[in-house]
Amino acid sequence: LAAELVADLLAGIQDDAAKGATPDYVPGSKRCCWTKAKTGDDTTDTMVSDLVVRALSQKLDPQELPAAETVAEDIEALSETGFTALGDGVFDTMTAAVEAAHAAQQQYLFCSMEARRNFVDGIRAVALDPAILNRISRMAADETGMGNAAHKVIKNRLAAEKSPGVEDLSTGAQSGDGGLTLVEYSPFGVIGAITPTTNPTETIICNAIGMLAAGNSVVFSVHPRAARVSLLLIKLLNRKLAALGAPENLIVTVQKPSIENTNAMMSHPLVRMLVATGGPGIVKTVMSSGKKAIGAGAGNPPVVVDETADLDKAAQDIINGCGFDNNLPCIAEKELIVVDQVADYLIKQMQKCGAMLISDPAVIARLEERVLNENGGLATDCVGKSAVHLLREVGISAGDDTKVILVETGKDHPFAVEELMMPILPVVRAANVDEAIDLAVALEGGNRHTAMMHSTNVRKLTRMAKLIQTTIFVKNGPSYAGIGVGGEGFGTFTIAGPTGEGLTSARSFARKRRCVMVEALNVR
Numbered sequence: 001l002a003a004e005l006v007a008d009l010l011a012g013i014q015d016d017a018a019k020g021a022t023p024d025y026v027p028g029s030k031r032c033c034w035t036k037a038k039t040g041d042d043t044t045d046t047m048v049s050d051l052v053v054r055a056l057s058q059k060l061d062p063q064e065l066p067a068a069e070t071v072a073e074d075i076e077a078l079s080e081t082g083f084t085a086l087g088d089g090v091f092d093t094m095t096a097a098v099e100a101a102h103a104a105q106q107q108y109l110f111c112s113m114e115a116r117r118n119f120v121d122g123i124r125a126v127a128l129d130p131a132i133l134n135r136i137s138r139m140a141a142d143e144t145g146m147g148n149a150a151h152k153v154i155k156n157r158l159a160a161e162k163s164p165g166v167e168d169l170s171t172g173a174q175s176g177d178g179g180l181t182l183v184e185y186s187p188f189g190v191i192g193a194i195t196p197t198t199n200p201t202e203t204i205i206c207n208a209i210g211m212l213a214a215g216n217s218v219v220f221s222v223h224p225r226a227a228r229v230s231l232l233l234i235k236l237l238n239r240k241l242a243a244l245g246a247p248e249n250l251i252v253t254v255q256k257p258s259i260e261n262t263n264a265m266m267s268h269p270l271v272r273m274l275v276a277t278g279g280p281g282i283v284k285t286v287m288s289s290g291k292k293a294i295g296a297g298a299g300n301p302p303v304v305v306d307e308t309a310d311l312d313k314a315a316q317d318i319i320n321g322c323g324f325d326n327n328l329p330c331i332a333e334k335e336l337i338v339v340d341q342v343a344d345y346l347i348k349q350m351q352k353c354g355a356m357l358i359s360d361p362a363v364i365a366r367l368e369e370r371v372l373n374e375n376g377g378l379a380t381d382c383v384g385k386s387a388v389h390l391l392r393e394v395g396i397s398a399g400d401d402t403k404v405i406l407v408e409t410g411k412d413h414p415f416a417v418e419e420l421m422m423p424i425l426p427v428v429r430a431a432n433v434d435e436a437i438d439l440a441v442a443l444e445g446g447n448r449h450t451a452m453m454h455s456t457n458v459r460k461l462t463r464m465a466k467l468i469q470t471t472i473f474v475k476n477g478p479s480y481a482g483i484g485v486g487g488e489g490f491g492t493f494t495i496a497g498p499t500g501e502g503l504t505s506a507r508s509f510a511r512k513r514r515c516v517m518v519e520a521l522n523v524r
């Protein structure tokens with residue numbers, strides 16, 4: 001089937017390309033539905049999506065793509081000098097980087113909105129260039145040793161396509177006898193943005209679009225474990241901006257990312273706003289900096305299933321969301337709380353969708369020993385690894401279609417309490433839906449990040465939404481519907497629960513300013 005499907009897809013993709021349309025391959029997309037309908041195969045959306053991505057990777061190999069020649073040359077040229085060489089926005093000291101970004105922003109203040117729109121479109125075009133999209137997705141998976149390249153293609157694409165641009169900056173106006181007052185979104189100046197290992201390139205794309213759309217320049221402080229891919233992307237973005245005539249150094253970073261450099265960035269007086277996407281430590285640090293800060297912190301998203309849910313769909317959605325990019329996304333399903341009455345059926349359905357249930361106590365003990373450290377925290381070398389890899393580590397061989405490991409646990413088990421970021425889904429039984437909701441609230445741990453519920457009982461959906469208070473609450477869908485994949489709304493990779501901006505977009509990176517014209521310009 002795979003060979004036939006790929007051949008079919010390639011024909012379809014060529015057809016799309018001939019018509020000038022971009023193939024769409026996220027789960028639930030037209031392309032996935034088309035594939036399912038065409039083959040009559042009820043393969044899951046994610047599997048079809050994987051296949052399409054694989055087909056695209058073959059088709060979009062840089063050698064086969066004349067249109068991407070210049071980009072491929074760019075990447076080759078950069079590999080010769082090393083991705084971390086100075087130039088194209090990469091500086092040797094944080095002070096030099098911040099000063100360059102400040103000078104750039106001073107010039108940027110005088111660029112038109114049309115120019116800003118062009119520059120933002122340029123960022124999108126770089127990330128969507130097939131050669132670059134594939135390269136950065138593979139590099140991010142290889143360099144960090146976490147997640148899978150095919151899903152990173154989907155995430156990078158989402159960041160490029162669905163992060164709002166200048167259209168997000170709507171102006172407020174009041175007019176009357178006193179004249180005309182405008183309230184406008186205005187830049188902060190230089191923003192210091194700290195990016196995580198789990199979504200290194202996605203966060204750079206999404207933050208660069210939003211921050212530049214709002215008129216800022218940005219200094220990125222990237223995770224040392226994702227330095228090469230982050231610097232490559234920043235260089236490619238700078239080359240594109242230069243080609244579009246943007247002020248030099250709107251997007252900068254340092255050659256050797258480190259905690260010292262991040263601290264130097266945070267304390268530099270020319271940096272007016274800090275945006276941290278990462279764990280609780282860095283969020284607390286930026287919030288204590290004395291500067292305007294956006295903190296997008298950790299989550300531990302629970303998913304609740306009650307007896308009124310469409311259980312077959314719930315099983316599919318949970319496995320799709322939990323297994324996505326090996327469970328790295330901060331929004332991904334991290335523990336399942338299911339009403340006892342339907343638990344056995346749900347588990348059976350999840351097994352049909354690519355989950356493996358582990359119930360042998362000896363194997364569970366080996367898994368605990370392998371993925372947790374002696375303090376009950378995470379063994380970092382297991383974070384973002386595939387279910388197949390983790391199973392192999394405990395002596396079990398599993399087929400490539402195994403996406404998630406299921407383990408029944410109690411509510412206090414570290415698998416349920418910790419944000420594992422591995423495709424291990426603890427299943428906790430509850431006597432009834434109210435108990436399930438209360439357990440979910442406790443396990444979410446006050447992060448107020450993301451939660452999911454599968455139910456057709458509107459009152460219980462409302463009860464959970466009110467009690468859990470998460471920034472994202474997905475009802476009857478996979479977690480990624482909450483960031484615009486198969487659900488309505490724009491996309492983001494910086495979800496700011498602690499500081500309250502919610503799903504960040506251009507306006508989150510702007511200050512509101514009032515501009516008053518006295519006794520004039522009111523034409524009513």
Ligand code: NAD
Pocket residue numbers: 194195196197198199221222223224258259262263277278279280281282285296297298299329330419493494495496497
């Ligand atoms: P992390 O906190 O280890 O690192 C994040 C960034 O902060 C990195 O660039 C790192 O170098 C820097 N950093 C961390 N501690 C620092 C310190 N003391 N001083 C200076 N810099 C410091 O997180 P990670 O492992 O890269 O990412 C995973 C975490 O991020 C998870 O908890 C996940 O939930 C969270 N996350 C949240 C969002 C969101 O939008 N809310 C998005 C992605 C990831």
